[in-house]
Amino acid sequence: MASFTAGNTRPVRLADIAKAAGVSHGTASNVFSRPEIVREEVRERVKAAAEAMGYAGPDPKGRLLRAGKVNAIGVATTEPLSYFFDDPFARVMMSGISEACDATGAGIALVSAGNQEKLAWNIQSALVDGFILFCIEGGPRLVELTRERKLPFVALELGSQDDTVSAIGVDNVAGARLAARHLCELGHRRFAVLSLAFVDDRTGLVSPEQVRAALYTGTRDRLAGYFEELSRVGVDTANVPVYETENDEASTWAGLETIFASAEPPTAILAMSDRIAMIAIEWLATRGIAVPRDVSIVGFDGVPDGALCEPALTTVAQPIAEIGRRAARRILDFDGMVRRETLDVELVVRASSRPPTRV
Structure with a gap:
């Protein structure tokens, strides 16, 4: 951390403190980094000089960069x-990342921007030392x-076929x-x-052409999985409305x-995230549409909140915390290899789904 002498724009450096205290640069450095090896009388003299000159200590960024590793994940x-x-x-994912970092004493830096x-x-x-990308x-x-x-x-859920991206x-x-x-069933x-x-920055009903041009193939893959099963039982997927949301309240409400x-509203909603599903349950309740009596809903993620909402949410659970732990260890133990790893999911049946009242 740079400090400045009175009347001077040049930052105070460790060498200035060493000269003022009458010690070597190495001794002055040890006072701040390895004080236990410096005699108490010398330590006090160096600290007194530093305080008088407004010097708070060496810049930790410089020390970390010289070491070549900062022991932190972005x-x-x-x-x-x-x-x-x-x-x-995100909260569950961060708990998994934090657990892996705690095990090694590593830090976490949250990086975002509007x-x-x-x-x-x-x-x-x-x-x-590396990044985990949401x-x-x-x-x-x-x-x-x-x-x-x-x-x-x-990358987490990148949905890209780029084999150069872990x-x-x-x-x-x-x-x-x-x-x-x-x-x-x-x-x-x-x-x-x-x-x-x-794609980014778009909401509304989605056409088949827009699905084929999807930037996020993870979203496209979920829709493909839905439609494969619906087609198998004779549902005409061309008549199934697909509303693209921003995974938030405003766009989910607009979709509903x-x-x-x-004239023929659905008896079942497939929501691509638990957050969307829980927002939908709240919206339907305010309109007097009961879940699951009038409409069944199935989410996707398996977040803890889904088990606590009313009714409890049926969902496709992915091992969110484990994904976070593995991603963190991939950075902390980086070996130079690119790896793409797919983990299993499971269906968790709860109270938000049941047979339709009227078929």
């Missing part, structure tokens, strides 16, 4: 910083910026099949889908308003 997203605390999926210029600066200036939106840009740092990084996630097609199969045939983003304006 967790990056293009979402606002509040995403890490507000989103139930615009591209600030994001670039935050990525470039972060004092970390590629919810702006995934390609996150990858581009972290590549420029030439540090190891791991990634940890789940089989979205298989997970979506589980959700749709469950509802089909209950007897549902009128469906709607509340989706995550196919659109879907339930239909």
Whole structure:
């Protein structure tokens, strides 16, 4: 941390303190980094000189950079910083990352920004050994910026076929099949889908052409899994409304308003995240539409909040915390290899799904 002498714009350096205290540069350095090997009388003299000159100690950034490792992981997203605390999926993921970091004494730096210029600066200036990328939106840009740092990084749910990008996630097609199969076996045939983003900064009903042009193949894969199962039981998927949300209240409400304006509203909703599903349950309750009596809902994620909502949410659970732990260890124990790892999911049946009242 640089300090300044009175009347002088030059920062006070450790060499200045050593000269003022009448000791060598090495001794002055040891006072701040290894005080136990310096005699008490010398320590007090150096500290007194430092205090008189307004010197708080060596810049820790310089020491860390000289060591070549800062023992910290950057967790990056293009979402606002509040995403890490507000989103139930992000909270569970961070608990897994934190557990792995606690085991080694490593730190965590949260990296986010509301615009591209600030994001670039935050990525470039972060004092970390590598990055875990929450590629919810702006995934390609996150990858581009972290590549420029030439540090190891791991993408979570990137949905990219780029084999040069390390990634940890789940089989979205298989997970979506589980959700749709469950509802089909209950007897549902009128469906709607509340989706995550196919591209950045867009919401609304999605056409087949827009699905094929999806930037986020994870979202596209979930829809493919849903439609495979629906087609298997004779549902015409061309008539299934797919509403693209931003995984938030405003866009989910707008989607439900659109879907339930239909003359034949769905008896079952496939939601691509638990957050969307829980928002939908609240919206339906305010309209007097009971879940699951009138509409069944199945989410996707398996966040703890889903078991506590009313009714408890049926969902496709992915091992969120384990994904976070593995991603963190991938950075902390980086061996130079690119790895893409797919973990299993499971269907957790709770109270938000049941056979339709009227078929």
